[in-house]
Amino acid sequence: MRSPYGFEIQENCINCPVRGQRQFCNVSSAALEQLQSSKSTSVYPAGTLLYIEGQAPRGVFILCNGRAKLYTSSRQGKVIILKVAVPGEVLGVEAALSNREHDETAELLESCQVNFMTTKDFMKYIGENTEAALKTAGQLTADCRAAQEGIRCLGLSGSVEEKLARLLLGWASGAAAQQGRFKVPYKHEEIAQMIGSTRETVTRILGNLKRKNVIDIKGATVILKDPDRLKELAGA
Amino acid sequence: MRSPYGFEIQENCINCPVRGQRQFCNVSSAALEQLQSSKSTSVYPAGTLLYIEGQAPRGVFILCNGRAKLYTSSRQGKVIILKVAVPGEVLGVEAALSNREHDETAELLESCQVNFMTTKDFMKYIGENTEAALKTAGQLTADCRAAQEGIRCLGLSGSVEEKLARLLLGWASGAAAQQGRFKVPYKHEEIAQMIGSTRETVTRILGNLKRKNVIDIKGATVILKDPDRLKELAGA
DNA sequence: TGCTCTACGTGACCACCGTCACGGCATTTC
DNA sequence: GAAATGCCGTGACGGTGGTCACGTAGAGCA
Numbered sequence: 001m002r003s004p005y006g007f008e009i010q011e012n013c014i015n016c017p018v019r020g021q022r023q024f025c026n027v028s029s030a031a032l033e034q035l036q037s038s039k040s041t042s043v044y045p046a047g048t049l050l051y052i053e054g055q056a057p058r059g060v061f062i063l064c065n066g067r068a069k070l071y072t073s074s075r076q077g078k079v080i081i082l083k084v085a086v087p088g089e090v091l092g093v094e095a096a097l098s099n100r101e102h103d104e105t106a107e108l109l110e111s112c113q114v115n116f117m118t119t120k121d122f123m124k125y126i127g128e129n130t131e132a133a134l135k136t137a138g139q140l141t142a143d144c145r146a147a148q149e150g151i152r153c154l155g156l157s158g159s160v161e162e163k164l165a166r167l168l169l170g171w172a173s174g175a176a177a178q179q180g181r182f183k184v185p186y187k188h189e190e191i192a193q194m195i196g197s198t199r200e201t202v203t204r205i206l207g208n209l210k211r212k213n214v215i216d217i218k219g220a221t222v223i224l225k226d227p228d229r230l231k232e233l234a235g236a
Numbered sequence: 237m238r239s240p241y242g243f244e245i246q247e248n249c250i251n252c253p254v255r256g257q258r259q260f261c262n263v264s265s266a267a268l269e270q271l272q273s274s275k276s277t278s279v280y281p282a283g284t285l286l287y288i289e290g291q292a293p294r295g296v297f298i299l300c301n302g303r304a305k306l307y308t309s310s311r312q313g314k315v316i317i318l319k320v321a322v323p324g325e326v327l328g329v330e331a332a333l334s335n336r337e338h339d340e341t342a343e344l345l346e347s348c349q350v351n352f353m354t355t356k357d358f359m360k361y362i363g364e365n366t367e368a369a370l371k372t373a374g375q376l377t378a379d380c381r382a383a384q385e386g387i388r389c390l391g392l393s394g395s396v397e398e399k400l401a402r403l404l405l406g407w408a409s410g411a412a413a414q415q416g417r418f419k420v421p422y423k424h425e426e427i428a429q430m431i432g433s434t435r436e437t438v439t440r441i442l443g444n445l446k447r448k449n450v451i452d453i454k455g456a457t458v459i460l461k462d463p464d465r466l467k468e469l470a471g472a
Numbered sequence: 473t474g475c476t477c478t479a480c481g482t483g484a485c486c487a488c489c490g491t492c493a494c495g496g497c498a499t500t501t502c
Numbered sequence: 503g504a505a506a507t508g509c510c511g512t513g514a515c516g517g518t519g520g521t522c523a524c525g526t527a528g529a530g531c532a
Binding site for chain 1: 311312314330334339340366370372373374376378379380381383384385386387388390391394432
Binding site for chain 2: 487488489490491492
């Protein structure tokens with residue numbers, strides 16, 4: 001099915017071509033049938049809020065493509081990005097499982113296809129398929145590790161430069177990077193929100209790193225010119 | 237069975253008197269039989285390290301009583317406490333499930349009875365008992381929420397006073413608190429490690445709060461004298 | 473050409489808090 | 503009793519980085 005969003009809509013999980021590469025969807029056919037029959041598919045534009053901090057959970061969202069940022073904010077309007085979810089992740093599981101309100105907001109960074117399951121259907125699905133329960137546990141495990149890495153970054157770093165260096169190294173070892181070159185699809189303000197700092201400071205420190213010949217920046221692409229020095233700065 | 241540790245050792249999960257109150261152990265009899273037959277019981281003194289950051293996982297640890305602190309540290313020796321586990325929690329699940337090395341250290345704060353299961357037995361146990369898989373997911377959910385709360389505290393707070401206020405409010409709403417009075421079983425240094433600060437600053441700020449008549453401190457007991465003011469300071 | 477909007481760059485200021493240093497008090501150990 | 507040890511209290515100092523203010527660059531549009 002064509003869509004005005006620039007990607008194909010895949011309504012049928014059973015013959016989804018990328019299912020095998022997806023953490024949550026890669027299950028055996030029995031479970032898959034149930035997944036397919038209890039989910040509903042939607043497509044939303046960038047900026048859509050799947051759920052909002054403080055809302056009671058309605059269900060869980062499976063990200064079929066695109067990215068979503070999960071963040072919380074303080075009364076004063078300060079925002080911190082908890083993680084950026086990638087295709088194949090389930091969002092809102094913690095709220096559904098604990099039956100408590102969402103403690104983060106999920107916002108689509110691009111236009112995305114999203115599959116939705118009500119809490120009831122989701123509980124039924126994982127209650128009846130051990131495989132699905134284990135996939136869910138796997139998702140939660142990854143979330144935990146990511147959150148702990150976040151705490152490590154925020155709590156153990158002495159300076160913003162250190163946090164930023166850690167973040168850059170994380171991206172450099174990610175999937176989309178090659179030979180120390182990678183695209184940064186974030187604004188300085190968003191980067192600041194990931195490391196608990198401010199837009200100005202991020203701008204300044206990136207400038208410093210460039211001046212010190214540790215990195216180079218061409219548009220949205222970052223090139224690591226001195227990865228060892230960067231690792232030192234990250235406190236490793 | 238008596239022990240030199242000041243509590244009764246409970247080797248048999250099936251007739252454990254407090255099992256019903258424990259998050260992980262409160263399962264039906266079929267699962268319980270399997271849990272009982274595949275775990276082994278030990279008692280360790282305070283300060284014991286159940287596992288260490290960087291170690292390959294051997295299995296999971298069920299905390300029967302007492303508390304354990306989970307922390308990571310940087311090369312420079314700076315420590316941050318990720319959470320304090322209470323009885324009925326399973327420790328080391330993330331490493332076991334993801335089959336990657338532990339990314340935290342688990343240290344007993346008191347002498348504790350601990351039940352151990354090898355990774356293999358644990359995987360078998362949760363693979364064969366959906367109930368156990370869901371308990372595990374529940375544990376992971378709680379861990380995630382705790383970690384996210386940690387990120388919120390570290391990342392959204394502008395000042396150490398704010399973080400400390402949040403921490404105090406968290407304790408005040410905990411189980412062991414009543415009418416704004418609660419015991420703090422931590423040293424200033426440990427408190428500092430929870431909020432990513434230093435021993436001196438914690439001492440100073442607690443002193444300030446006392447001077448400003450927001451709290452009062454009698455030995456290890458904290459009394460909230462002005463909870464509303466404290467909430468303001470916490471940025472709520 | 474002029475207007476608007478968003479993102480980035482940069483300078484000045486100063487509060488907060490990390491670091492170092494020392495002293496006081498309680499408990500333990502010989 | 504003396505010494506040692508662990509935890510807490512407090513003063514002085516200096517740097518980091520948050521805040522405010524304003525300038526620049528590029529894109530979109532009439």
